[in-house]
Amino acid sequence: MENRTYKYFKGDPLFPFGHGLSYSNFEYSNLKIADQVTLKDAINVSVEIKNISKVAGDDVVQIYLTHLDKQEQNAIRTLVSFDRVHLAAGETKTLNYKLDAEQYAWVSSKGKKILEPGKCIAKCRR
Numbered sequence: 001m002e003n004r005t006y007k008y009f010k011g012d013p014l015f016p017f018g019h020g021l022s023y024s025n026f027e028y029s030n031l032k033i034a035d036q037v038t039l040k041d042a043i044n045v046s047v048e049i050k051n052i053s054k055v056a057g058d059d060v061v062q063i064y065l066t067h068l069d070k071q072e073q074n075a076i077r078t079l080v081s082f083d084r085v086h087l088a089a090g091e092t093k094t095l096n097y098k099l100d101a102e103q104y105a106w107v108s109s110k111g112k113k114i115l116e117p118g119k120c121i122a123k124c125r126r
Helices: none
Strands: 026-033 043-051 057-067 078-087 092-099 120-125
Touching: 026 057, 043 057, 043 078, 057 092, 078 092
Parallel strands: none
Antiparallel strands: 026 043, 043 092, 057 078, 057 120
16 A cells, blocks of 8 residues: 555655635644543643634644554555534634544554554644
8 A cells, every 4th residue: 555545655745635716824833632541541641723814714733643663564555534624714713632542542454453652643634
């Protein structure tokens, strides 16, 4: 599957998700996630989004997870949550996500979800 889906693509996409679909611009800040969690506990993630343009608009906030210990066996990134948000001009919202163990388990080459200790990073993209 290498270079066939976003999960394995290592370059910069020519047209990223949502490219050219808005007259608004958004700024992300204050991404918060716990440094450590106990296996099988939920991971709480929060991020602020601000509409920095002069018109109202919608954006799709996406939370991706990368399993650092499993990169040779797993996707580079996996979309684990997303949310469409409407913001008035200048408006800021804090979005909160709760990722359960089913969402952050890594997937083996046989398609089985596996929960085991390891290092992960979460990123918020648009």
